[in-house]
Amino acid sequence: MTVNIYIPRDAGALALGAEKVAAAALEEIEKRGLDAKIVRNGSRGMFWLEPMVEVETAEGRVAYGPVKPGDLAGLFDAGLTEGGAHMLSLGKPEEIPFLAKQTRLTFARCGIIDPVSLEDYEKHGGLRGLRNALEKTPLGIVEEVTESGLRGRGGAGFPTGIKWKTVHDTDGPQKYIVCNADEGDSGTFSDRMIMEGDPFVLIEGMTIAGIAVGATKGYVYLRSEYPNVHKILNEAIDAARASGMLGNSVLGSKYAFDMEVRVGAGAYVCGEETALLDSLEGKRGQVRAKPPLPAHEGLFGKPTVINNVISLASVPIILDKGGAYYRDFGMGRSRGTIPIQITGNVKHGGLFEAAFGMTLGELVDEIGGGTATGRPVRAVQVGGPLGAYWPRDLFDTPFDYEAFSEKDGLIGHAGIVVFDDTVDLLKQARFAMEFCAVESCGKCTPCRIGSTRGVEVLDRLKQGIAPQEQIETVTDLCNTMKFGSLCALGGFTPYPVMSALTHFPEDFRPAPQREAAE
Amino acid sequence: MQQARTEIASAVAPIIDRWKNEEGPLLPILNGIQRELGHVPRESLPFIAEALNLTRAEVYGVVSFYHDYREKPAGRHVLKLCRAEACQSMGGDAVAEKLQKLLGIKFHETSADGAVTLEPVYCLGLCACAPSAMLDGEVIGRLDEARAVEIAAEVRV
Numbered sequence: 001m002t003v004n005i006y007i008p009r010d011a012g013a014l015a016l017g018a019e020k021v022a023a024a025a026l027e028e029i030e031k032r033g034l035d036a037k038i039v040r041n042g043s044r045g046m047f048w049l050e051p052m053v054e055v056e057t058a059e060g061r062v063a064y065g066p067v068k069p070g071d072l073a074g075l076f077d078a079g080l081t082e083g084g085a086h087m088l089s090l091g092k093p094e095e096i097p098f099l100a101k102q103t104r105l106t107f108a109r110c111g112i113i114d115p116v117s118l119e120d121y122e123k124h125g126g127l128r129g130l131r132n133a134l135e136k137t138p139l140g141i142v143e144e145v146t147e148s149g150l151r152g153r154g155g156a157g158f159p160t161g162i163k164w165k166t167v168h169d170t171d172g173p174q175k176y177i178v179c180n181a182d183e184g185d186s187g188t189f190s191d192r193m194i195m196e197g198d199p200f201v202l203i204e205g206m207t208i209a210g211i212a213v214g215a216t217k218g219y220v221y222l223r224s225e226y227p228n229v230h231k232i233l234n235e236a237i238d239a240a241r242a243s244g245m246l247g248n249s250v251l252g253s254k255y256a257f258d259m260e261v262r263v264g265a266g267a268y269v270c271g272e273e274t275a276l277l278d279s280l281e282g283k284r285g286q287v288r289a290k291p292p293l294p295a296h297e298g299l300f301g302k303p304t305v306i307n308n309v310i311s312l313a314s315v316p317i318i319l320d321k322g323g324a325y326y327r328d329f330g331m332g333r334s335r336g337t338i339p340i341q342i343t344g345n346v347k348h349g350g351l352f353e354a355a356f357g358m359t360l361g362e363l364v365d366e367i368g369g370g371t372a373t374g375r376p377v378r379a380v381q382v383g384g385p386l387g388a389y390w391p392r393d394l395f396d397t398p399f400d401y402e403a404f405s406e407k408d409g410l411i412g413h414a415g416i417v418v419f420d421d422t423v424d425l426l427k428q429a430r431f432a433m434e435f436c437a438v439e440s441c442g443k444c445t446p447c448r449i450g451s452t453r454g455v456e457v458l459d460r461l462k463q464g465i466a467p468q469e470q471i472e473t474v475t476d477l478c479n480t481m482k483f484g485s486l487c488a489l490g491g492f493t494p495y496p497v498m499s500a501l502t503h504f505p506e507d508f509r510p511a512p513q514r515e516a517a518e
Numbered sequence: 519m520q521q522a523r524t525e526i527a528s529a530v531a532p533i534i535d536r537w538k539n540e541e542g543p544l545l546p547i548l549n550g551i552q553r554e555l556g557h558v559p560r561e562s563l564p565f566i567a568e569a570l571n572l573t574r575a576e577v578y579g580v581v582s583f584y585h586d587y588r589e590k591p592a593g594r595h596v597l598k599l600c601r602a603e604a605c606q607s608m609g610g611d612a613v614a615e616k617l618q619k620l621l622g623i624k625f626h627e628t629s630a631d632g633a634v635t636l637e638p639v640y641c642l643g644l645c646a647c648a649p650s651a652m653l654d655g656e657v658i659g660r661l662d663e664a665r666a667v668e669i670a671a672e673v674r675v
């Protein structure tokens with residue numbers, strides 16, 4: 001029987017040499033005349049072990065990692081195809097603590113299946129959600145999603161069911177499903193990983209959304225920094241179309257749904273939903289004033305569901321196992337699971353899907369294992385460039401939308417960037433302002449001008465010019481940006497700036513005073 | 519000049535034709551032109567404007583809004599270096615300094631021999647193996663000084 005050897009084609013694994021590992025493995029297979037096949041899977045999300053090679057044995061999968069191209073000959077000598085023992089053996093992948101402690105609902109198949117094989121997808125539980133959806137009325141689907149308590153995983157946390165209900169209730173000859181795959185936040189890659197590792201789950205989620213609200217066309221707006229996703233997603237869409245999962249009659253039903261991928265052109269602000277819609281229409285990616293809501297007047301002025309990748313990719317499991325099943329995970333008003341990305345200066349970086357409620361400290365210290373450099377963790381930024389910097393004092397905060405906002409932070413797209421004690425929070429605050437200035441769409445003044453002034457004020461503070469005055473000015477400026485900006489770019493830039501200032505005031509003392517203190 | 523314009527016209531015509539009847543055709547057209555020619559030449563804008571019934575100013579407004587579009591050709595290699603927070607936390611700034619020195623250029627510049635263009639990028643989604651970069655579309659993780667030296671040598675070839 002042909003042995004399956006899994007070597008990821010996930011961009012994270014590729015960045016660490018997976019392509020060369022796959023080439024070396026193929027060479028060994030041919031040289032030794034083995035009856036083995038290389039499957040290019042997604043990643044399990046344990047990047048300190050990538051490239052991680054897995055072999056299918058009679059007792060299940062056996063993993064090896066991190067594998068270098070030069071390791072392959074030795075691995076095959078050790079009996080890789082039978083799961084033989086080797087220095088790089090990791091045993092059964094699902095027993096690795098980082099994976100064993102997770103609750104994988106959305107990412108259940110990621111890293112396990114061949115991402116572009118619909119057959120493999122179905123064998124691992126795919127399409128059950130869509131089939132159930134086809135048995136329901138459109139309103140019944142919407143109710144199931146509402147029941148699940150799913151909230152927008154892009155960052156805003158708006159209830160997905162309510163959004164869908166609005167589009168369902170709005171009349172229109174043409175409606176759209178738009179998937180926001182403009183994952184630009186530093187410290188996040190869950191969208192990338194699911195689209196590379198299990199693209200059919202997104203296609204299935206979008207199709208269910210289309211049936212629920214009466215939309216026949218879907219667009220994935222993908223950032224240009226993800227060419228590998230583009231390739232895989234298009235392969236999957238082609239396969240879905242060829243099999244009748246997409247098209248004029250979805251799985252032989254009366255519903256039509258098709259979709260295509262559109263690639264952006266490098267603008268962070270296009271992750272904001274209305275800027276994204278303008279960009280899809282072929283305009284400058286400028287933020288629209290709301291109302292009207294996209295649900296009423298979205299893409300080309302038509303009723304539009306616009307959801308993040310993870311929100312849509314979580315729909316199939318909800319329709320498969322029921323809204324109540326999903327809702328039973330989590331805490332408070334944060335229901336279900338969230339794929340947390342533990343990144344930056346961390347020993348065990350990767351994707352950790354868990355029910356809401358774990359504390360920041362557990363995630364960083366226990367799951368992440370502290371810093372990669374071995375120095376103490378001083379700060380973590382959660383939620384991308386618009387997220388707050390957290391000191392260790394607040395590491396008891398549970399991962400929950402409300403708990404985070406109570407402490408003036410946000411979950412955002414659930415990325416955690418870990419910094420050791422060499423971090424300079426004044427520099428990070430300045431970077432937040434600088435980033436906002438670079439990426440501002442320019443439509444509203446608080447964001448466009450405020451961010452540039454913010455950089456100047458923080459530069460003066462760094463130089464020690466009238467420090468108290470600068471701190472007052474930057475605080476005032478942040479207040480204006482927070483309440484006066486049209487969207488989250490200008491509105492949330494104060495989070496990293498003010499959290500840095502509040503929790504790490506020692507970094508904001510001007511140079512002479514700082515020296516005196518030391 | 520006339521000849522250059524004709525060449526551009528024949529290069530962009532099939533791209534425009536491919537997309538002009540689709541919904542929201544402008545970005546796919548611009549992406550296609552940049553892929554084909556390595557940049558979006560100013561001379562191509564009138565053709566796009568005419569096909570999509572837009573003004574040249576509208577098309578230019580879109581081109582100038584997005585970071586990806588170049589008005590001039592890039593070097594033979596394009597190196598995008600991530601400058602975002604996760605990469606900063608792993609010494610990305612030091613690697614950026616080193617690479618600028620090795621290549622003899624700053625961000626947004628192309629080396630005099632036309633070998634390489636250096637561009638900043640804000641996140642490649644490789645935050646668990648930072649610092650990261652993308653060289654001619656290929657991703658690179660855990661970039662350190664040694665790898666920076668290798669890259670600088672590679673792009674000179």
